[in-house]
Amino acid sequence: MLWRTYLVYFGISLFALVILAQVIRIQTTQREDWLQQAREQTMKFVNIDAARGNIFAGDGSLLATSIPIYEVRMDPNRDVIPDSVFNKKIDSLAWHLSRLFDDKPASVYKKEITRARRSGNRYHLIHRNVRYTELKAMKSFPIYRRGRFKGGLIFTQKNRRVKPFQVLAARTIGYDREGIQGVGLEGAYSEYLEGVGGKRLMQRISGNVMMPVNDENFIEPKDGYDLLTTLDVNLQDVAEHALLYQLRKHNADHGTVVLMEVQTGKIKAIANLTHQTDGEYGETYNYAIGESTEPGSTFKLPALMAAMEDKLISPDDSVDTKSGKTRYYDRIMTDAHHGGFGKVTVRRAFEVSSNVGVSLVINEAYTKNPSRFIERLRAMGLGRTLGVEIPGEGKPVLKDPTDKSWSGITLPWMSIGYESTMTPLQILTFYNAVANNGKMVRPRLVDEIRQRGKIIRRFETEVIHEKICSESTIKEARRMMEGVVENGTATNLKNSIYKIAGKTGTAQIANAKYGYRYETGISYQASFVGYFPADKPAYSCIVVVNAPSNNVYYGNLVAGPIFKEIADKVYAGSLEMHNAVNLAQAKKPKALPKIKVGMQEPTDHVLSALKINPDKSEKDASWVIPNYQDSLLTLKKKSIADELGNGYIPDLSGMGVSDALYILERNGLVVEITGSGKVTRQSIPPGTAFRWGQTINIELS
Known part of the structure; x- marks a missing residue:
């Protein structure tokens, strides 16, 4: 029996020795490994988001920016704030907090902070979503003014994206959110805007809460680049209000407007409004870029230009519109004007937008070789996407005679804007090329990418098609579009100050289920596209209004007024469009104007309009300072x-x-x-x- 007792003692002793050896091993050879694991369990680096870059309008107005928002907490424990300070100042601190946030009485703030102090909570939440100005005020409050290590004030920063102009160009500016595809410029240029995140050391405390170890970041985040867009906030505002007024007036489903510089392709305004379930209109989809629909009569221009370029017709040729009706196989085509227009020139058929006249001309010209018609349209730049910066461009459809859906009525109906689809921006780009003497440029929304004012990348005008057709065809097309406004379907846009050239469009809207006839009747799309001033085109513009429902649906009456309001505002604010008054005096002013230190581009623009050419010591300066000496004005780099x-x-x-x-x-x-x-x-x-x-x-x- 004694040997059994010794055996038990021996076993216990051996087990104790093993445990002791393991403890010694952990305390010596494995010490650093275990300490590192402990640190990893209680401390870790947390990613800190960089401040997203700003998005500016062309004049420097802020369209989108990130503002700092803070979460404020407090460590109220005795080793940080002694009783002598806490007991004396807590009432005053609670009063200041209650007054600042106005969310609960001072007595509640005092009770919550005191409870946190008693329970040993080192990371007590004071308030979320605190603005910078509020945080600045808090730093001056009793107790907090002692600083973090003596006053217990702890704050972490996050960035919130805001649009100072709110709904203005909201869909075009867009958004970029984690886990979903970005929209608009925010999505398209996210790699430039997002910056490089930093890291901060955080410690896990009771309640599984992560608390900053100190006020410094381990790796500082690098802010994102800024975008300088082509948009003009004033013109954008005009476009949105003009569109909204007409949408409400005609109770339309949705609409879009795009205003573009003819020579550069810079988009100065782009508005998209949709009728929402609450009865109001808002920006929820970029119709200008994404919605590809049958354009209707605005397609008559490229159709006739194709035939003129192929030397198959002349604007002065005659066509008989008959009684305003003509048959193609089992389909009847009609003119909007009851009784037709009789025998007219091709030019006149275009001016009055005769479906019968245009379709007869194109059908006769290409019926034996419809492929030639499609080839000419493609040669003029139609039927392909533009490759604009913003994702989601609608794909144009331009049928080919080899397609299964091609039929005997495709050619005449295509000539008047059916059986093919285009987005508003694609249509505008074609008309813009006509205004630009045949040169087709890619529309764009961004001028520069900057970092703290320094230009990182500059976007230049990009030519898609050097010449869409001959000079003679361009000349005739422009004359025809002027005729539409002077004595055609858009005479309501005519004015005595400047000339507008363009084309009205009224198209029936096809539905996948019901075709062109809905259960509630026929639905229409009204449009107008053109440019101004007609004699020296500076801007092109398209307006498309979908499904107006108050028994008025023609392009000149629904879309035309929007175009004219925008054109009037642009013309009124553009000195270069006006005829110079007292030009001789302007060239030699009696006194040089007093100008301020400012950006070079707008300074040059104003001086140029006043016919003043200052001497420049630096050609590529972003900011300049004026220097006056006798009658000489010099702009020096700042x-x-x-x-x-x-x-x-x-x-x-x-x-x-x-x-x-x-x-x-x-x-x-x-x-x-x-x-x-x-x-x-x-x-x-x-x-x-x-x-x-x-x-x-x-x-x-």
């Missing part, structure tokens, strides 16, 4: 972008308030202004390093 890019405050002397606000706020400074006029004093001296969120006071006089 190195604002370089200074800001290096993290230093520039000299703002002489700047206007809009320019000063623009450069300071886009670099994260909070600006406070007093006075009016030019900048005469700044609270942070030039050459001083600044930090994001810092406040600067500027005085104007």
Whole structure:
């Protein structure tokens, strides 16, 4: 029995020795490994999002930006805030918090903070979604003003995307959200806008909450690049309001407007509005880029241009529109004008938008060789996507005689805008090419990509098609479009100040289930596309209104007024479109105008309009400062972008308030202004390093 007792003692001793050996092993050879695992369980690096780049309009107006939003917490424990401070200041702190956020009484704030102190909570939530100005105020509150390590104030920053102009061009600006495909410019240029994220060391505390170890980031995030778009906020506002008015007036389903510079392809305004379930209109889909529909009568221009280019017709040829009806196999084509127009020229048939006249001309020209018609249309740049920056471009459909769906009535119906589909922007691009003497340019929405004012990439005008057709065809096409407004279907757009050229369009809308006839009747699409001034085209524009429902559906009456309102506003605000008054005096002004320090491009634009050519010491300066000597005006480079890019405050002397606000706020400074006029004093001296969120006071006089 004794040997059994010894055996038990021996076993226990051996087991104890094994445990002791393992403890020694863990404390020595495996010590660092276990400590590292413990650290990994309680501490880890958390990704910090970079501030997404800003999106600007062409004039520098802010279209989309990221603003800092903070989550504020507190460590109220005794080793941070001694009883002598806490007991004396907690009532005052609670009162300030209640007054700032106005969400609960001071007594509740005091109760919650005191409870957190007693329970040992080192990461007590004070408030979420705190603005920078609110956080700045909190730092001056009792207890908090002692700083984080003595006052217990803890905050983490997140960025919230906002659109200062709210719904203005909302769909075109778009959004970029995690887990779903981006939309608009936010989605298309996300790789430039998103920046490079940083990292911050966080510690897991009780309640499985992650708390920052300190106020510093381990890796600082790098802010995203900025986009300078081609959009003009004033013209965008005009386009959206004009479209909204007509949509409401005619109780339409949706509509779109695009305004574009003829020579450059820069889109100055793009509006898309949809009738929503709540009865209001909003931007939910980019119809200008994404919706490919049968264009209707606006397609008559490329159809007739194809025949003119192939030398098969002349605008002065005669065509008999009969009684306004003609038969193609078992289908009857009719004109909107009851009784037809009789015998007219091709030009006149286009001006009055005769379906019968145009279809007869095209059918006779190409009936034996319809492939030639399609080939000519494709040669003029139709039937292909434009490759615009924003994803989701609708695919155009231009049938070919080899297609199974091609029939005996395809050619005549295609000539008047059916059995083919195009997006509004694709139609506009063709008309823009006609206005641009045959040169087709790619529409674009972005001018530059910038980093703190420095140009990273500049987008130039891109030519898609150097010449869509001959000069003679372009000349005749432009004369025909002028005729539409002067004495055709769009005489309501005619005015005595400047000329408009374009084409009306009224198309029946096909439905996949019911065809062209819905259970509630026929639905129409009204449009107008053209350019102005007709004698020297500067802008092209298209307006498309889908399903107007108050018994008015013609393009000239529904879409035309939108076009004219936009054209009138553009013309009124464009000095270069107006005939010069007292030109001789303008060339030699009695006194040079007083200008402020500002951006070179708008400064050059204004001086050019006044016929003043200043001497430039720097040709490629972003910002310039005027220098007057006798009768000579010199624009000298002002190195604002370089200074800001290096993290230093520039000299703002002489700047206007809009320019000063623009450069300071886009670099994260909070600006406070007093006075009016030019900048005469700044609270942070030039050459001083600044930090994001810092406040600067500027005085104007």
